[in-house]
Every structure is written in C-alpha cells, then in structure tokens.
Amino acid sequence: MSLTTRRSRLAASALAAITAIGGLAACGNDDEPVAGEKPGKLVLETFGEFGYEELIKQYEKDTGIKIELRKTAQLGEYRPKLVRYLATGRGAGDVVALEEGILNEFKSNPRNWADLAPLVDDHSTDYLPWKWELGKAPDGRLMGLPTDVGSLAVCYRKDLFEAAGLPTDREQVSALWPDWDSFLQTGRTYKQGSGGKAFIDSVTAVADAALFQQGADLFYDKENNIIAGTSPAVKTAWDTAVSMADISAKVATWSPEWSAGFKQGSFAATFCPSWMLGIVADNSGEENKGKWDVAAVPGGGGNWGGSWLAVPEQSAHHEEAAKLAEFLTSAASQVEAFKAKGPLPTHLEALQDEAFLSYTNEYFSDAPTGKIFGESVSKIEPIHLGPKHQAVKENAFGPALRSFENGQAGEDEAWQQFTKDAEIQGAF
Amino acid sequence: MSHSAATAPPAPTAPPAPPGGAREHRRFTLDRLDLTYSPYVYIAPFFLIFGAFGLYPMARTAWMSLHDWDMIGERTFIGLDNYTRLLSDDYFWNALVNTFGIFALSTIPQLLLALFLANLLNRTLLRAKTFFRMAIFIPNVVSVAAVAIVFGMLYQREYGLVNWLLGFVGIDQIDWDGQTWSSWTAIASMVNWRWTGYNTLILLAGMQAIPRDLYEAAEIDGAGQWRQFWRITLPLLRPTFVFVVILSTIGGMQLFTEPLLFANGSIIGGNQREFQTLAMYMYEMGLVNLNSAGYGAAVAWALFMIIGLMSLLNFVLVRRAAK
Numbered sequence: 001m002s003l004t005t006r007r008s009r010l011a012a013s014a015l016a017a018i019t020a021i022g023g024l025a026a027c028g029n030d031d032e033p034v035a036g037e038k039p040g041k042l043v044l045e046t047f048g049e050f051g052y053e054e055l056i057k058q059y060e061k062d063t064g065i066k067i068e069l070r071k072t073a074q075l076g077e078y079r080p081k082l083v084r085y086l087a088t089g090r091g092a093g094d095v096v097a098l099e100e101g102i103l104n105e106f107k108s109n110p111r112n113w114a115d116l117a118p119l120v121d122d123h124s125t126d127y128l129p130w131k132w133e134l135g136k137a138p139d140g141r142l143m144g145l146p147t148d149v150g151s152l153a154v155c156y157r158k159d160l161f162e163a164a165g166l167p168t169d170r171e172q173v174s175a176l177w178p179d180w181d182s183f184l185q186t187g188r189t190y191k192q193g194s195g196g197k198a199f200i201d202s203v204t205a206v207a208d209a210a211l212f213q214q215g216a217d218l219f220y221d222k223e224n225n226i227i228a229g230t231s232p233a234v235k236t237a238w239d240t241a242v243s244m245a246d247i248s249a250k251v252a253t254w255s256p257e258w259s260a261g262f263k264q265g266s267f268a269a270t271f272c273p274s275w276m277l278g279i280v281a282d283n284s285g286e287e288n289k290g291k292w293d294v295a296a297v298p299g300g301g302g303n304w305g306g307s308w309l310a311v312p313e314q315s316a317h318h319e320e321a322a323k324l325a326e327f328l329t330s331a332a333s334q335v336e337a338f339k340a341k342g343p344l345p346t347h348l349e350a351l352q353d354e355a356f357l358s359y360t361n362e363y364f365s366d367a368p369t370g371k372i373f374g375e376s377v378s379k380i381e382p383i384h385l386g387p388k389h390q391a392v393k394e395n396a397f398g399p400a401l402r403s404f405e406n407g408q409a410g411e412d413e414a415w416q417q418f419t420k421d422a423e424i425q426g427a428f
Numbered sequence: 429m430s431h432s433a434a435t436a437p438p439a440p441t442a443p444p445a446p447p448g449g450a451r452e453h454r455r456f457t458l459d460r461l462d463l464t465y466s467p468y469v470y471i472a473p474f475f476l477i478f479g480a481f482g483l484y485p486m487a488r489t490a491w492m493s494l495h496d497w498d499m500i501g502e503r504t505f506i507g508l509d510n511y512t513r514l515l516s517d518d519y520f521w522n523a524l525v526n527t528f529g530i531f532a533l534s535t536i537p538q539l540l541l542a543l544f545l546a547n548l549l550n551r552t553l554l555r556a557k558t559f560f561r562m563a564i565f566i567p568n569v570v571s572v573a574a575v576a577i578v579f580g581m582l583y584q585r586e587y588g589l590v591n592w593l594l595g596f597v598g599i600d601q602i603d604w605d606g607q608t609w610s611s612w613t614a615i616a617s618m619v620n621w622r623w624t625g626y627n628t629l630i631l632l633a634g635m636q637a638i639p640r641d642l643y644e645a646a647e648i649d650g651a652g653q654w655r656q657f658w659r660i661t662l663p664l665l666r667p668t669f670v671f672v673v674i675l676s677t678i679g680g681m682q683l684f685t686e687p688l689l690f691a692n693g694s695i696i697g698g699n700q701r702e703f704q705t706l707a708m709y710m711y712e713m714g715l716v717n718l719n720s721a722g723y724g725a726a727v728a729w730a731l732f733m734i735i736g737l738m739s740l741l742n743f744v745l746v747r748r749a750a751k
Contacts, residue, residue: 077693080716087499087721105718109501255692257584266586391717395696403699406606417700424519428719 039317041066042324045093047078049278050147050307051341055333065320068093074254075099076394085312086112092312094321095328098144099307101390103134105428106310108387110137114311117142119322126331130382131346135308144308145329148343150273151376152209152297152304155280158365159291160268164193170367174296180210180240183298187247190268198249201267203405204398205253207241209271211393212383213302219393219426220386228392228422238401238415245405252402259283271297273304274373278341281363294367301376303383306346335359344373351377387428396421486732489725497722499715510726520727522701523709524734526612530687530705531680533616538624539672545624546631547657561632564625572622576689579618583690605690611703618686623679627672634668635661666747673742681735682707706731 044067046052056067070093072078079102085092086106098106106112124132127146135144154177158168166189167173177183187199200206211218214233221227228234249267251258261267262283272280272294280292309325311318327333331349335356338345342361345351351374359370386392400418403409409417493510497503514520548554549561567575582589583604591601604610638661646656662669684707691697695712697704704712710731714724 074693083499083715083718106500109498112500251586252692256581257586260587264587394694399694399696399699406603406699408606408700425717 039065039094039320041068042095042317042321043068043070043093044324044328045070045072045082045096047072047075047097047099048275049282049341050097050343051278051337051339052328054340055328055336059324059327065324067324075102075390076254079390082106085314089314092314094315094317095309095311095325097147097307098310099390100134100305100385101393103144103308104385104389105387107137107143108428110139110141110143112313113137113141113143114313114315114318114322115141115143116145116311116322116325119311119319120145120326123326126348127346128348128377128380131306134382144310145325146346147307147309147329147334148275148337149346149377149380150212150275150303150305151344151373151380152213152302153272153274153372153376154269154295154297155272155276155292155364156269156295157265157288157291158293160194160197160265161190164190164197164268166190166193168293170293170295170365173293177296177298180243180298184243184247187244187269191247194268198267199247199269200244201249201251201258201261201270202253202402203241203244203248203250204401205271206244206248207237207397207401208304208393209297209302210240210299211237212304213297213299215302215381215383217384218386219389219397219422220384222384224386224428226386226392226423226426228396228426229419234397238418241401242404242411242414248405250402250405252398263288271304274338274342274344274369275305276342277361277364277369278343289363290365292363293365294361294369294372296372301379303380306344338370342369344377346377386426388426391425392422396425489728492722493725493729495722497725498719499721500718503722506722510723511730513723514726514730519701519704519709520706520730523704523706526608526697526701526703527681527683527705527707529608530612530615530619530683530703531677533612534619534623535673535676535680537616538620539627539669539676541620542624542627542631542672543669545628546635547661549628549632550635550661561629564628566625567622568626570622572685573689575618575622576686579614579621579686580690580692583614605698605703608702611687611690611698615683615686615690615703618690619680619683623676627676630672630675631665631668634665638664670743670746673746674739677738677742678735681731681738684708684711706734 042065044052044056046069049071052069056069059065060067072081082092082096082102086109123145126132128149131146131149135142135146137143154173156173161168161173166186167176176186190199191197211233214236216233217227217231218233219226219228219231249261251261251266262280263285270276270280277294281289284292309329311321311325315321328337329347331345331347331353334343334345334347334350335353337343338350338356339359345353345356350356356370357374359368360366361369396418400409400414400421403417404411404414494505494507495503496506496509545564549557549564554560581587583591585591585601585603585606588604590604594600594602602610604614642660642664643656646660651659683705687697687703687705688695688708690703695704695708695716697708706727710724710727712724713720713727715721717724
C-alpha cells in the first residue's frame with residue numbers, strides 16, 4: 001500500500017468522524033424559527049375528522065401562511081404522540097386539538113400550554129358557558145378554544161330495517177325506542193326478521209352512549225378520586241351494555257372488522273355523536289350513500305366527546321397559532337366544519353345560524369342533522385371527567401365489556417376485571 | 429501536514445525520491461502515527477454514535493427508573509421502589525409469561541425449519557440454488573407493519589381467510605385474538621414467516637464454511653445423508669447456531685409491532701392482556717401513561733436483564749446440547 005493512499009485514508013476517516021460529530025451537534029438547532037417573525041407555515045394537529053380541509057385553504061389564501069394539517073385517525077394513537085411532544089419539548093403542532101377525555105390530564109400541567117386569553121379577542125360569552133369554562137386550566141389560563149360537542153343520536157340502515165320488516169321513517173324509528181328496553185326489543189325484532197343478523201356493532205358502543213347520558217360523575221368524583229367500582233352512573237351504563245350482548249355484532253370500535261362492517265352491513269345501527277357522521281360515511285363508502293339515516297338516541301341526549309384547540313407552549317408562534325385557532329372556532333368556521341364532517345358547533349351564534357339549522361345531510365338520506373343535533377345541544381349536561389378518564393374507559397371499561405361480550409368472562413368476572421383495572425389505570 | 433501532503437505525492441512517472449534526509453524521517457513518523465492511531469479514528473464514528481444513541485439512553489433510563497417520573501410534570505427520587513413494585517405486579521408477570529410463550533412458539537419451530545431448509549439449500553444437487561436462496565429471504569424485506577396488517581386480516585373472525593379455510597374442514601370460527609393460545613399462535617406465525625428465511629441464510633453460510641472433504645470422507649465410509657447431518661453438519665455448525673439462537677432471543681424478547689398491530693393498536697394486547705408482551709408493557713407504563721415513566725424505565729431495565737440472562741442461558745444450553 002502506498003503512502004499516499006494511507007494518508008488520504010487518514011484524512012477520510014478524520015472527515016468521517018468530524019461529520020458524525022457535526023451531525024449530532026446539528027440535531028440541536030435545525031431551522032429554529034425566530035420568535036416574532038411571521039411564520040411561513042403553521043402545523044395544525046387533529047385526530048378523527050374535524051372537517052378543516054376547506055377552511056385551511058381559505059385561511060392560507062387570506063393570510064399567506066401555509067397550514068400543514070396533520071391528522072391521526074384515532075384518539076388512542078394521537079394521545080401518546082402528544083405526550084411525547086410535550087415530554088421532549090419539541091415536535092408538537094402549533095395548534096393541537098384536545099379531546100374532553102384527555103383534556104384533564106393535560107390540565108394538571110398547564111404550563112405546557114400557552115394562555116390564549118391575551119392573544120385572542122374576548123370570547124367568554126360566545127360559547128356554551130360550560131364548554132368555555134372547561135377550556136380553562138386550574139391556574140386560570142385559557143388553555144383551549146371550544147370546537148365541538150358530541151350530542152348523541154343513532155345512525156341506522158334504512159334498507160336493512162326495511163328488509164327486516166321495521167319502519168324506516170326517522171320519526172317512526174325514533175318512536176320505536178324511547179328507552180333502552182324498547183331499543184333492545186327492537187334489536188331482537190330485527191334479529192328475527194333478518195334471519196339472525198346483528199343489530200348493533202358492539203356493547204361498548206352502547207356503554208359509551210349510556211355512560212355519557214348519565215349527567216353524573218363517571219369514573220371520578222369531583223375531587224378526582226377514582227370511584228369507578230361504586231359509581232351508579234357507571235353501573236347503569238354497564239348493565240345497559242351487557243343486556244345487549246345477544247343483538248351485537250361483537251366488533252370492537254375502530255377495528256378493521258368494524259370498518260368493514262359498515263360496508264358489509266354486518267350491523268344495522270350504531271351510536272352517532274355528531275362527529276361520528278363523517279366516520280360512518282367514510283367507512284360505508286359512496287355505494288351506501290342514502291342508505292343511512294339518523295334517529296334519536298334511546299334514553300335522551302348526552303354528550304359523547306368534543307374538543308378544544310390549544311397552543312403548546314413549545315410552539316414558536318403563539319400569536320399566529322392563537323389567531324388560527326380563533327379562526328377555526330369562529331361561528332362561520334364551525335358551521336362549515338359541521339357541513340363537511342359533522343362536528344357539532346359550540347358557538348352560540350353558529351347554533352342559531354340559519355345555514356346550520358336548515359342543513360340536511362345528503363349522505364344520511366337528507367336527514368336534517370342541523371335541526372336534530374342543534375335541538376339536543378341545549379339539553380347537554382356538563383359531566384366531570386377525571387384526569388385519566390380516557391385511560392379507564394379504553395383500557396379497563398372497554399376491554400372488560402368486550403371480554404364479557406366475546407364469552408371470555410362471565411358478567412361478574414368481567415366486572416371484577418373492570419374494577420381492578422380501573423384502580424390501576426385511573427391512579428394519578 | 430498540509431506541507432507534506434502538498435509535496436509528498438510523487439508524479440507517477442518520476443523516479444522514487446532518493447533516500448535519506450529530514451523528509452524521509454518525517455514520512456516515517458507520519459507512517460507510524462497512521463499505523464498506530466488511524467484504526468481508532470476508523471472505529472470512532474461507531475462509538476460516538478453508539479454513545480449518543482445507545483449508551484446515553486441506557487444510562488438515562490437507569491436514572492429514570494430510580495424516580496417517580498411524570499413525563500410532563502414532577503419527578504422525585506425513590507430509589508429501588510419501582511423494582512420492588514415490579515415483583516408484585518400481575519401485569520408484569522402476565523407480560524413476561526406472554527413474551528416467553530410467544531417466544532417459544534416462534535423460535536423453536538422457526539429454528540428447526542431454518543435448519544432443515546438450510547440443509548436442503550446446502551445440497552450440491554439442488555438446481556437454481558441462487559434463486560431459492562434469494563427467494564427465501566424475501567419475507568424479511570417486507571416491512572413488519574405490512575406483515576402484521578396482512579396477517580391481522582387473515583386472522584379476522586368474520587372475514588378472515590384462515591377461518592374461511594378452517595371452515596372447509598369443519599372447524600368452527602376461531603376468535604383469534606380472544607384466547608391466549610390462538611393469539612400466541614397467530615403472532616408466532618407472523619414472526620416465523622418473517623424470520624425463518626433470514627435464519628436459514630445465516631445457517632446456510634455456516635454450513636458452507638464446513639470443508640467438503642469431510643462429507644466426501646464420510647460418504648466413502650458409507651455414512652448416509654442423515655448421519656452426515658448429525659455427525660458433521662450439526663457439531664461444526666455450533667458457533668453459527670449459538671449466534672442465531674441469541675439473535676432470535678433478543679428479537680423474541682423485544683416483540684412489539686406484531687402484537688400491537690394484531691390488537692388494532694391497543695397497547696394492552698387483547699381484552700384480558702392475553703398477548704401483551706414485555707415491550708408493550710414497557711411502552712404502556714413509560715409512554716402511554718403520563719405519570720409512570722420511571723416505572724416504565726424499570727420495566728425496560730428488567731427486560732434488558734432478562735434478555736441478558738436468556739442469551740447466556742441459551743448460549744450454555746446450545747453449547748452443551750451440541751457436544
């Protein structure tokens with residue numbers, strides 16, 4: 001080997017080492033934005049379907065700021081991502097959506113969030129009062145601007161109802177089930193009429209709907225003590241759910257079988273908070289357009305979910321991000337989002353808006369969803385959800401119900417599984 | 429250095445520089461420096477990167493595991509409490525049993541099959557050897573998420589291909605993710621599909637290193653294929669086999685993506701945690717729960733120690749068995 005090649009090898013390896021070190025160092029400061037400068041781009045982070053696509057285009061045109069919309073399909077995947085961003089201090093969008101079930105755990109460390117009050121106009125009287133109050137952190141800062149609430153309804157397949165000999169008109173269908181018992185009876189009638197087909201997707205869907213219409217403390221009391229095992233509201237929802245096992249298709253919500261079930265017609269009805277309409281439509285596809293309709297929920301209204309838009313402290317553009325959140329939660333935007341994907345307005349003006357009230361959803365057989373959901377909003381009672389409500393619901397309540405539904409556990413056994421897991425999941 | 433670099437390279441056609449003088453001495457010193465130190469420079473990038481992305485996170489995890497650590501809030505030092513809590517944690521033991529169960533169901537058949545396939549591919553008489561050797565590796569190239577999603581669809585209760593096929597032989601629909609044995613089998617099948625070819629190739633490489641004349645001699649002595657395999661291939665393959673077993677152990681203990689996607693992304697792995705692995709439990713405690721990151725770190729270290737022990741155990745067992 002000649003001296004020349006050996007020496008150039010030495011130089012090359014030194015260069016490689018330097019590049020490696022330089023590469024590590026560079027991780028620290030890649031295009032760090034300068035505060036106060038007008039941002040070229042804002043990142044908006046949502047889960048599920050918020051119906052913001054068209055609104056964003058309009059905002060980009062009006063302001064010249066590019067908006068990157070990052071969507072995660074499920075809340076279950078979205079939340080850990082958000083936690084990671086907050087824990088590492090980087091990566092979060094400039095505006096992020098916070099769902100009611102996870103809002104409280106983020107409230108316990110409010111310093112992670114920018115106070116929106118000084119950044120936007122005073123909106124304190126514009127929204128449903130309880131919704132506005134929930135957006136505030138314990139230290140008084142305004143953590144989020146209200147987007148939607150999840151008023152309840154039932155989505156049902158008209159063609160399948162007809163085939164099973166049930167009425168299809170939405171008024172008549174609503175009249176079939178004033179309470180949960182009559183809902184169960186209707187399900188059994190459907191099962192007989194259709195040759196043994198399932199009526200609803202799962203007992204957990206029943207449980208969620210029944211849980212949120214209780215209007216009382218659910219897994220936590222007002223002092224944030226976990227009361228899952230003794231809460232009457234939880235027990236009522238549980239009992240309602242387990243009674244429905246024989247009319248259920250036993251497919252877990254959000255599973256591939258659940259999504260496929262909409263297309264295949266493996267169940268004839270499911271529970272639809274307003275935001276679920278877009279998901280039902282997307283899963284069922286164009287070919288089932290006009291076959292779905294919307295009826296009232298048994299046992300009266302309730303609030304299943306609903307979100308706020310917040311600005312993480314780590315965002316470099318608090319002011320512009322707050323402006324974007326303000327725009328997206330304005331009355332006009334909420335009406336537009338409702339038309340696009342169904343999230344129900346919380347802005348008082350939007351709820352009175354003629355365009356909202358007269359809106360009929362083409363996909364759902366022209367159901368007057370504006371009127372149906374709009375009327376129920378006023379009946380919504382605020383519920384106190386504890387810090388780890390979502391974890392208890394997803395990792396204790398749901399799995400225990402499913403193991404009963406699938407025959408893995410008897411009812412008592414499943415209840416024990418739930419109470420034990422709730423204590424562990426709910427500890428904070 | 430810049431001076432010598434400018435003057436040192438001789439023109440290709442010029443005669444070599446006359447020996448002697450200070451210039452020759454300097455060249456000699458540089459030469460020696462190069463020989464002594466450049467190997468360290470060559471390997472430095474690995475150790476720098478390993479230090480930053482391997483060693484530091486490990487040390488940091490160990491530090492975290494001694495704390496009550498909230499991901500986005502307070503942290504307090506609590507010594508070894510997290511580790512004592514592990515010992516009485518049902519979920520931890522459940523995850524441990526699941527991990528070992530799936531590990532056994534995947535590693536043992538997988539390595540036996542790989543051994544069998546490698547032996548086949550090693551036969552001199554096989555046609556289109558290169559084709560088969562390449563083809564067997566293909567499953568490993570497919571992304572693990574894609575594998576898990578496709579297998580997840582195959583194992584669906586209502587519309588799954590596996591249940592459909594089982595229906596022909598009169599077996600009722602199996603709720604694959606609803607029972608322990610069936611979920612373990614389903615997950616193990618994903619692992620086997622993906623890694624058998626990989627292990628086959630490594631074992632094949634080991635077999636190729638065994639001198640041909642040993643087989644020829646055995647042939648002359650009248651030993652059949654089977655006897656040759658037991659007497660020559662297996663004993664001489666031992667170091668390779670130990671390596672493959674340890675690789676599979678590490679992989680098996682860290683199983684995460686397949687069971688997670690099989691559970692539709694639910695971190696608890698089944699309604700009754702039937703197939704939650706240790707890696708999933710670590711993630712649940714460390715990242716999904718906000719306030720138990722320290723405990724998650726303790727699970728991570730426990731996992732690390734279990735892998736170390738398992739590797740050691742396998743090493744000893746495989747060595748002894750092959751003797």
